[in-house]
Amino acid sequence: MNNPLIDYIKATQERSRQCLEQETSENYEVLDNQFRQLGVMARELLQASLQGQYRSIADKLEKGKPLSQEERQVLETLIIGEARAYQEQEKDFTAWVDKVSDLARELNALEARGVESSQDLIQLQALALQARAVLPALTYYLRERERIQRFENSMQSELSEASGRLLADVLREMMQSGRM
Numbered sequence: 001m002n003n004p005l006i007d008y009i010k011a012t013q014e015r016s017r018q019c020l021e022q023e024t025s026e027n028y029e030v031l032d033n034q035f036r037q038l039g040v041m042a043r044e045l046l047q048a049s050l051q052g053q054y055r056s057i058a059d060k061l062e063k064g065k066p067l068s069q070e071e072r073q074v075l076e077t078l079i080i081g082e083a084r085a086y087q088e089q090e091k092d093f094t095a096w097v098d099k100v101s102d103l104a105r106e107l108n109a110l111e112a113r114g115v116e117s118s119q120d121l122i123q124l125q126a127l128a129l130q131a132r133a134v135l136p137a138l139t140y141y142l143r144e145r146e147r148i149q150r151f152e153n154s155m156q157s158e159l160s161e162a163s164g165r166l167l168a169d170v171l172r173e174m175m176q177s178g179r180m
Contacts, residue, residue, distance in 0.1 A: 005041050012038060043082075047175055050074060054175050061168035064161040072155065078171060080151045083144040096138040103131050 012034040019027045047054075053074050060067055067075065076084075106127055115124060159167065 005038075005045065008034070008038060008041060046077075046081075050078060051175070054078060054171060058168040058171045061159065061164040061171070064159075064164050066158060075167075075171070076151070076155070078174065079167075080148050083148050086144055087141070087148065090141060092137070093141055096134050096141070099130070099134045100138065103127055103134075 012031070015027065015031045015034055019031050053071070057067060057071050057075055060071070061075075107124075110120060110123060110127070113120075115121065154163065154167075
């Protein structure tokens, strides 16, 4: 029996090979869409597999009841699991920071000699383009790191009743939408 997720993973692997053999923007756009679809499929499967558990966790949070260790782990998986996995897998953070530092140095040098010629303006455009390529990834990484830290800080002690209700609402909204 075919597994649609496995089939889609195989199709994405094949597209990855095609991208390496034939570097075209079209191939990479298709690959980007396939990875996005894989993310959606994984999220939906995770939500379905934890559907029963999330409801009892949300109910406990809403009523201010303490969570078991297993429930806390499920809650962590649902709230920050993807962010934590991303942080563990991402290896380019230092390169991104270095790139921003290089861009700042180049910008300083450009400003010091003056931005007067057409070539200077083109160089400034190129610097801005490079920054637009790296800053979204860097910003996303930092936001996810901060989100993990906020969650961990909030879970170090028992949640207040108001915090529990808020977390229950967030959990329910996440499980009913594509925001996981």
